[in-house]
Amino acid sequence: MEYEIRNRPAFANVLIKLTRGDTVVAESDAMASMSSSITLRTRWSGGFLSAILRKLFGGESLFMNEYSTASGGELVLTQPTPGDIECIELKGQSLYLQAGAFVGCDPTVQMGLGFAGFASLFAREGLFRLRLSGHGRLWFGAYGGIVVKEISDEFIVDSGHLVAYEPSVNLRIGLAGGLFSSLFSGEGLVLRLKGPGRVYLQSRSIDALATWVNGHL
Amino acid sequence: MQTEIHARPSASVAKLTLDAGETVTCEVGAMIAMSTGFSVETTTRQRAGAGGLLAGLKRMVAGENFFLNQFTARADDEHIIIGPGLSGDVIHHRLDGGTLIVQGSSWLASGLGIHVDASFQGVGKALFSGESVFWLKCSGRGDLLLSSFGAIYSVDIRDSYVVDSGHIVAFEDTLQFSVGRLGDSWLQTLLSGEGFVCHFSGQGRLYCQTHSPKSFGQTLGPMLTPR
Amino acid sequence: MSSLAFEILQRPEFALLRVQLEAGQRVFSEPSAMAGMATSIELKAGLKGGLMGSVGRMFAGENLVVNTYRAADGPGEVLLAPAAVGDILHYRLSRSRLLLQRGAYLANSDGVEVSASWAGARGFFSGQGLVLLQAQGDGDLFFNAYGAVLQVDVTRDYIVDTGYVVAFEDTLQYSVSALPGLGIGGQAKAFFFGGEGLVVRFSGQGRVWIQTRTIGPLLNWVYPFRPQKRSD
Numbered sequence: 001m002e003y004e005i006r007n008r009p010a011f012a013n014v015l016i017k018l019t020r021g022d023t024v025v026a027e028s029d030a031m032a033s034m035s036s037s038i039t040l041r042t043r044w045s046g047g048f049l050s051a052i053l054r055k056l057f058g059g060e061s062l063f064m065n066e067y068s069t070a071s072g073g074e075l076v077l078t079q080p081t082p083g084d085i086e087c088i089e090l091k092g093q094s095l096y097l098q099a100g101a102f103v104g105c106d107p108t109v110q111m112g113l114g115f116a117g118f119a120s121l122f123a124r125e126g127l128f129r130l131r132l133s134g135h136g137r138l139w140f141g142a143y144g145g146i147v148v149k150e151i152s153d154e155f156i157v158d159s160g161h162l163v164a165y166e167p168s169v170n171l172r173i174g175l176a177g178g179l180f181s182s183l184f185s186g187e188g189l190v191l192r193l194k195g196p197g198r199v200y201l202q203s204r205s206i207d208a209l210a211t212w213v214n215g216h217l
Numbered sequence: 218m219q220t221e222i223h224a225r226p227s228a229s230v231a232k233l234t235l236d237a238g239e240t241v242t243c244e245v246g247a248m249i250a251m252s253t254g255f256s257v258e259t260t261t262r263q264r265a266g267a268g269g270l271l272a273g274l275k276r277m278v279a280g281e282n283f284f285l286n287q288f289t290a291r292a293d294d295e296h297i298i299i300g301p302g303l304s305g306d307v308i309h310h311r312l313d314g315g316t317l318i319v320q321g322s323s324w325l326a327s328g329l330g331i332h333v334d335a336s337f338q339g340v341g342k343a344l345f346s347g348e349s350v351f352w353l354k355c356s357g358r359g360d361l362l363l364s365s366f367g368a369i370y371s372v373d374i375r376d377s378y379v380v381d382s383g384h385i386v387a388f389e390d391t392l393q394f395s396v397g398r399l400g401d402s403w404l405q406t407l408l409s410g411e412g413f414v415c416h417f418s419g420q421g422r423l424y425c426q427t428h429s430p431k432s433f434g435q436t437l438g439p440m441l442t443p444r
Numbered sequence: 445m446s447s448l449a450f451e452i453l454q455r456p457e458f459a460l461l462r463v464q465l466e467a468g469q470r471v472f473s474e475p476s477a478m479a480g481m482a483t484s485i486e487l488k489a490g491l492k493g494g495l496m497g498s499v500g501r502m503f504a505g506e507n508l509v510v511n512t513y514r515a516a517d518g519p520g521e522v523l524l525a526p527a528a529v530g531d532i533l534h535y536r537l538s539r540s541r542l543l544l545q546r547g548a549y550l551a552n553s554d555g556v557e558v559s560a561s562w563a564g565a566r567g568f569f570s571g572q573g574l575v576l577l578q579a580q581g582d583g584d585l586f587f588n589a590y591g592a593v594l595q596v597d598v599t600r601d602y603i604v605d606t607g608y609v610v611a612f613e614d615t616l617q618y619s620v621s622a623l624p625g626l627g628i629g630g631q632a633k634a635f636f637f638g639g640e641g642l643v644v645r646f647s648g649q650g651r652v653w654i655q656t657r658t659i660g661p662l663l664n665w666v667y668p669f670r671p672q673k674r675s676d
Contacts, residue, residue: 006427007367007368010226010227010304010458010529011227011367013367013428029381029429032381032384032426032427032428033372033378033379033380033381033384033425034378034379035378036377036378036379036416040351060325075367077646078367078427078428078429079428079434080432080433080436081428081433082227082304082367082428082433082457082529083458100436138332143526144458144460145454145458145460146456147453149461153483155480156482156485157479157480158478158480161479179643190478200674201479201480201523202458203458203459203460203525204458204527205479205527206436206437206440208476209527210437210441211476211527212528212659213437213441213659213662213663213666214441214442216659216663219529223594224456224592224594224656226655227457228456228531228655228656229656230592234562246660248605249608250596250602250603250608250654251602251603252600252602253602253603253645266531286623298594298654300478300591301661302657302664302665303661304529304657311638324592430665432670434669437666438666438668438670441666441669441671443671443672443673444667444670444671
């Protein structure tokens, strides 16, 4: 199964060429267009309760689609926001994804819902996060460009700019500056990331976009 | 008219260079910058390139009317830079007697010689349940500029193809299409979240956009001040 | 003369400014632009409001509200991101002055002073002029655009829709008016959310930076997706 991530990073989308017997799992609404020879099967992913929780808290759809073909065909997968898409090959390790970042994966990848901790909730990252593990390819997207950072000690990230991170990275809520500064700097609460581990940041934030638009309304 | 497209695929603009007497028509608000040698006329709809005044069309948002600016160069080598409202792509399509059906908000500009018919109802409301989207039938000989939300990719259909409703930019009228569901059952369509899709068949070119304005609007909208 | 070590990543669609501060060095930015920073950086806030307050509230000469980042505990990096998707440009001021649209300001080094300027409109739409900032002094200035940036070196007169002006050198003369031809019985104003329909006419010699998107159409488009106020 070949794939190509096109139009990076502005409007990244994944063109997948499936041959007979190939299957790819993708979020509902992720399909932009496809050959008529592609069929889809809708299924709960990870169990009924997990699907409900994912919908309510994870920002993902209730259902996952399995796209396959009997004769071969093409599929274009996309995400709701402009931005980059990255592909990672999981080889037994896990990755945490923020709500809405999941685009698609091989059917061999397991998806679960994990509790992200209250720090994550207060920093507006959501109470739950997706945990992707197993073996296979994973496509995830961002609003903005994706910046990869290896954290060795500690790093501060504004909420809204975190996309994905390895389980070895610990999240802690913090104030951006002193109490006064945090309240008035427009930053407020931030995430203090403690490594070692790899994190994926996005160079824009939907929260910041909403604030900017609201400022004109 | 010469066309240069810059900043693809997300901040795309078209730089058009016109000689004396040449005209380009685009939506009011599309002009970004221009040299000073143009005369500008505002009309409500273009017909047969003559700019007849007809009842304005209701656009999809906030009752905004569909007003057009016609720019005519008074000297050679005048240039104008135009762009669409949203982040997205711009492409140039040359019509030579054929007909292109264009999704309303994807029409950016057309040169003289292009006949734009806004009364076309062929695609049907069902495709965009709840949204008022309109379609334009563009025919004649001349230059057409299309825009999108997302990057534009073209598919030269030989047999059949499926496109999610929010991703159609334009298609040649040699193609047949039907609006339908994605899966085998209504329940599956409802549950899978794909909504309506368009099945194209026949031979012809289809322009798609990689992103759907509706999906982005539904992500951003709830975070904004209530109206 | 202050000189910042910096890099602009992810150009041109989602440009991100990375400034490497030496110990004790400072950089100033638009409030809410901070995307990330090292723990050695001390952040001091400007008062809330700043550029996120509604447009047009600043008075000519009034200093801009900014955040101050200082590498208090050793050198460290600061990552700054604008809200809109688009490019970031660097401009080196050398006892010179640059005029920029209010939303275009991102960051500056010590030695640069950023304050409000005002260009009133002449013609039909008084009060809806161009809201400009001026940056002057010696040092680094960073400004951002919504969309891509086109650079035009004006020699003959040039017309730019006000919503698309990012910055221009103060060697240029400029005037604001309505686009000729626009206006059906004075209704032109009603078409546009955010004061579009006005243009700036530049003359003289100098550089103009133009962006390829503006906020008005975004506001119009997003309107039906906004939650509705419940009538109680």
